[in-house]
């Protein structure tokens with residue numbers, strides 16, 4: 001199938017990219033909150049973006065978890081692995097999510113689908129400062145973090161703050177803190193308010209969002225009307241070379257000042 005069949009007008013994509021202050025947007029039709037085919041189209045469009053951005057030869061791809069990334073993994077095929085040696089590395093440890101949507105599982109899934117390789121990052125989510133310092137000295141973890149920081153591309157999704165907090169089993173007090181502080185979006189374990197200011201941070205082990213400016217390609221995949229506010233807020237934190245794959249429902253809401 002041609003990607004053009006699923007995509008909104010280029011004019012709208014440019015308008016959205018400008019509104020968000022990022023390099024490029026792809027908008028697929030529909031509302032992925034309600035419509036599975038729209039989610040699949042976003043996943044397919046993401047793969048087209050990866051295929052466009054990744055050079056031939058060796059590349060490291062840092063990947064996040066979540067249901068959107070799982071869908072991206074599901075629609076990947078050997079085709080993207082042609083003429084490429086891809087290494088998929090989870091950008092974070094567990095983040096307290098169910099195993100199938102953890103970054104480790106997604107990276108492994110992507111490697112299998114594309115004929116590439118993956119590397120695991122097994123670290124617990126909440127660790128005490130002493131444990132953290134020790135883990136950071138662990139050669140295997142240190143090496144994985146170095147590989148992540150030198151990735152060619154990072155692909156991830158953006159979540160609604162409260163939904164993500166609940167999914168990760170964060171306690172009532174923290175939920176209340178997030179509400180009080182006006183958290184609307186979460187990505188990279190960071191909860192941000194509508195201005196894009198970080199109001200709460202999870203797991204310190206993994207790729208830090210502060211490293212994004214030095215990663216050659218940054219690809220966010222998130223859609224659905226319900227995620228519009230989250231996408232808009234998160235985009236205030238990203239470097240200008242970021243690409244976004246989204247859907248009509250989120251795009252319209254953002255462009256109409258939602």
Ligand code: F6P
Pocket residue numbers: 064065066067068069095156157158159160164186187188189
């Ligand atoms: O945990 C990884 C992550 O990609 C977060 O960055 C994001 O908030 C969340 O998952 C999105 O999850 P979903 O795709 O299920 O909405």
